[in-house]
Amino acid sequence: MEESNLCKHIAIIMDGNGRWAKKRAMPRSFGHKKGAENVVKITRAMKESGVKFLTLYAFSTENWQRSKDEVDALMDLLREYLDKEFQEIMENNVKIVFIGEREMLSEDIQKKIDFLEKESAKNTDLTLCIALSYGSRQEIVNTVKSIARNVKNGDLSIDDISQEMISNRLYTRNIPDPDILIRTSGEQRISNYLLWQIAYTELFFTNTLWPDFDKEELLSIIEQFNNRERRYGKN
Ligand code: FPP
Secondary structure, eight states, X not given: OOOOOSOOEEEEEOOOHHHHHHHTTOOHHHHHHHHHHHHHHHHHHHHHHTOOEEEEEEXXXXXXXXXXXXXXXXXXXHHHHHHHTHHHHHHTTEEEEEESOGGGSOHHXXXXXXXXXXXXXXXXXXXXXEEEEEOHHHHHHHHHHXXXXXXXXXXXXXGGOOHHHHHTTSTTTTSOOOSEEEEOTTOOOOTTSSTTTTTTOEEEEOOSOGGGOOHHHHHHHHHHHHHSOOOTTOO
């Protein structure tokens, strides 16, 4: 278990784009557009903070149930950003990783994310992990199935199954567990996000809607984290 008090990984549930737009009598897609712009701003702020990993919940498996118009608008926005931000990602030495059920995404988006991951794989300043069509329970189900297959074909004995083995088979296998989880917009739920990985994570809930969440608030949360004492169940 990692016991260093330095924050290495921040995970964010970016909530409240719809309400941000509604307050301005604008369509929800406008809120998502502002939300996507804020992803770029917060990623820049992360580089300055020195924290090495950022995981963003961009689209959950449950989000497929939103209206076709809204899902299409989100996917179009995603296409736009995957193309538009490529250069900045490379110039800033950012490594991109996608977690989630990527076969649910359209083929052109799958190609774009494969390309981005491959091109940015050797970058080292910040790892930006984007959860797309992600659901934590499904991730755990996939892991259980892969272990069961190995046991069934005799490659693994039941007694060798460990916490470490499970961690190493999740989508997040190369990423440390989050130190901080932030949810914006006042909701206090985890919504099927990184359930295994947040066992010891410090939780922060803010009323700020995602498009308004800024660098000052991010740095203030990191500061509060530095002042919290983490005991991992010990005295
Ligand atoms: C929550 O707002 C946000 C999302 C559904 C996903 C976050 C998306 C972005 C930040 C845009 C960039 C992502 C992609 C995939 C291009 P909400 O719609 O749930 O807001 P509400 O709770 O106020 O309705």
